[in-house]
Amino acid sequence: xxxxxxxxxxxxxxxxxxxxxxxxxxxxxxxxxxxxxxxxxxxxxxxxxxxxxxxxxxxxxxxxxxxxxxxxxxxxxxxxxxxxxxxxxxxxxxxxxxxxxxxxxxxxxxxxxxxxxxxxxxxxxxxxxxxxxxxxxxxxxxxxxxxxxxxxxxxxxxxxxxxxxxxxxxxxxxxxxxxxxxxxxxxxxxxxxxxxxxxxxxxxxxxxxxxxxxxxxxxxxxxxxxxxxxxxxxxxxxxxxxxxxx
Amino acid sequence: xxxxxxxxxxxxxxxxxxxxxxxxxxxxxxxxxxxxxxxxxxxxxxxxxxxxxxxxxxxxxxxxxxxxxxxxxxxxxxxxxxxxxxxxxxxxxxxxxxxxxxxxxxxxxxxxxxxxxxxxxxxxxxxxxxxxxxxxxxxxxxxxxxxxxxxxxxxxxxxxxxxxxxxxxxxxxxxxxxxxxxxxxxxxxxxxxxxxxxxxxxxxxxxxxxxxxxxxxxxxxxxxxxxxxxxxxxxxxxxxxxxxxx
DNA sequence: TCAAAAGTGTTGGAAGTACACCCATGT
DNA sequence: ACATGGGTGTACTTCCAACACTTTTGA
Numbered sequence: 001x002x003x004x005x006x007x008x009x010x011x012x013x014x015x016x017x018x019x020x021x022x023x024x025x026x027x028x029x030x031x032x033x034x035x036x037x038x039x040x041x042x043x044x045x046x047x048x049x050x051x052x053x054x055x056x057x058x059x060x061x062x063x064x065x066x067x068x069x070x071x072x073x074x075x076x077x078x079x080x081x082x083x084x085x086x087x088x089x090x091x092x093x094x095x096x097x098x099x100x101x102x103x104x105x106x107x108x109x110x111x112x113x114x115x116x117x118x119x120x121x122x123x124x125x126x127x128x129x130x131x132x133x134x135x136x137x138x139x140x141x142x143x144x145x146x147x148x149x150x151x152x153x154x155x156x157x158x159x160x161x162x163x164x165x166x167x168x169x170x171x172x173x174x175x176x177x178x179x180x181x182x183x184x185x186x187x188x189x190x191x192x193x194x195x196x197x198x199x200x201x202x203x204x205x206x207x208x209x210x211x212x213x214x215x216x217x218x219x220x221x222x223x224x225x226x227x228x229x230x231x232x233x234x235x236x237x238x239x240x241x242x243x244x245x246x
Numbered sequence: 247x248x249x250x251x252x253x254x255x256x257x258x259x260x261x262x263x264x265x266x267x268x269x270x271x272x273x274x275x276x277x278x279x280x281x282x283x284x285x286x287x288x289x290x291x292x293x294x295x296x297x298x299x300x301x302x303x304x305x306x307x308x309x310x311x312x313x314x315x316x317x318x319x320x321x322x323x324x325x326x327x328x329x330x331x332x333x334x335x336x337x338x339x340x341x342x343x344x345x346x347x348x349x350x351x352x353x354x355x356x357x358x359x360x361x362x363x364x365x366x367x368x369x370x371x372x373x374x375x376x377x378x379x380x381x382x383x384x385x386x387x388x389x390x391x392x393x394x395x396x397x398x399x400x401x402x403x404x405x406x407x408x409x410x411x412x413x414x415x416x417x418x419x420x421x422x423x424x425x426x427x428x429x430x431x432x433x434x435x436x437x438x439x440x441x442x443x444x445x446x447x448x449x450x451x452x453x454x455x456x457x458x459x460x461x462x463x464x465x466x467x468x469x470x471x472x473x474x475x476x477x478x479x480x481x482x483x484x485x486x487x488x489x490x491x492x
Numbered sequence: 493t494c495a496a497a498a499g500t501g502t503t504g505g506a507a508g509t510a511c512a513c514c515c516a517t518g519t
Numbered sequence: 520a521c522a523t524g525g526g527t528g529t530a531c532t533t534c535c536a537a538c539a540c541t542t543t544t545g546a
């Protein structure tokens with residue numbers, strides 16, 4: 001358990017948001033940063049950096065997420081630790097990767113520059129290190145988890161129509177869903193409830209607005225979530241943090 | 247991405263095996279090692295140690311699994327990276343934890359000593375560090391995964407009766423299963439096939455022996471199984487090498 | 493012939509899928 | 520009035536849980 005010499009420990013984060021593509025259909029995007037030093041100088045890569053001695057892994061992820069998007073995530077979860085010997089050409093590097101979901105309206109406010117840009121998740125260039133594999137794995141986790149949990153809500157505001165919620169699922173799962181059955185499944189699951197308000201302005205029957213039922217668990221992550229979480233007004237964020245008691 | 251000073255990186259492994267308790271019923275056990283230095287001197291802890299610069303994380307897990315049980319695992323998977331600032335009293339320590347399944351006959355051959363012992367998973371003493379939480383999480387993953395994958399086979403040899411397979415499920419899930427329905431579900435899943443052999447000697451109708459169908463995937467772990475992480479599911483596939491009848 | 497476990501058949505309910513149909517609004 | 524999406528009803532299928540029943544052995 002002594003300190004390991006010659007070995008770097010970093011945290012990287014895959015940040016997902018929904019944005020509209022050219023045809024106006026929502027799809028999954030993520031921000032990448034251009035590397036400004038070797039190795040892989042000039043290539044696009046996941047935001048990340050070394051873990052500081054005084055911060056937890058999750059806080060390190062939050063920090064470099066804030067440094068990239070200047071916003072807090074609606075959802076944050078550890079993805080995997082990548083540690084193959086040859087994954088970085090110069091130095092032995094172990095990266096603990098987190099994945100995050102942010103709301104579209106927040107994502108739009110991200111300050112973009114020469115070295116930070118959004119990419120469609122299914123049309124990435126060749127990235128630095130093993131980051132293509134990492135993104136593929138994160139996408140797989142996002143899609144898998146979408147089918148048995150409630151993380152879709154991390155992509156939405158506090159009130160939303162069933163059509164908006166359905167579009168999130170369709171964008172992530174990349175397949176159309178039956179509106180009638182989708183409605184019934186969501187309502188019978190007890191995860192959402194009607195607010196009574198409706199949205200006027202569309203040239204059709206005004207849809208009702210729904211909200212999430214706060215006391216329903218987002219994800220069953222087992223003992224790691226058992227530690228009490230402040231149920232924040234952001235109605236999300238309940239399911240990701242691993243509180244390790246001393 | 248520079249090397250992080252003052253921060254230790256270790257690998258620990260939760261090793262599960264099925265053993266019979268006092269009443270002869272199989273249940274989940276794991277080997278622990280007694281700490282022979284501070285912090286937590288004298289307490290029981292998960293086997294583990296520092297990651298060497300020239301070995302991958304998974305190889306580090308295999309190595310300290312071999313050093314503890316002197317055997318190779320039938321199944322090995324990364325569990326989680328634990329990295330809270332205060333999880334070790336003296337030094338900042340990040341532990342990447344793996345979990346493993348070993349067969350009962352192999353587990354019995356493990357050389358036990360003063361400082362290595364098997365414990366029933368549901369009756370652990372107070373362990374060093376945050377290891378109680380880690381074991382709880384590993385148990386949760388084992389039980390969750392048992393319900394949607396084929397990892398049960400990692401607890402068995404190459405041929406087994408349906409009753410033996412069912413007992414594995416019952417021991418892990420801690421609930422009785424209907425033998426009739428269990429049989430149909432297993433057979434219709436295509437995961438196992440009859441060998442034609444039967445076991446005589448019991449004082450009842452001789453049960454047939456089954457084997458795993460090798461080309462059926464054990465677990466869908468997404469992109470990590472396909473390319474970069476060959477050994478996640480490979481071991482079992484090799485153990486029950488597929489003879490697919492024409 | 494009896495006990496015990498292997499293995500088969502049958503039924504009822506829950507949940508998912510497909511799709512016909514009505515409702516309420518803007519134009 | 521009619522197009523458009525919101526919302527309801529309903530039949531069909533598939534899967535799962537419960538449990539009665541038959542089969543084959545050892546004692």
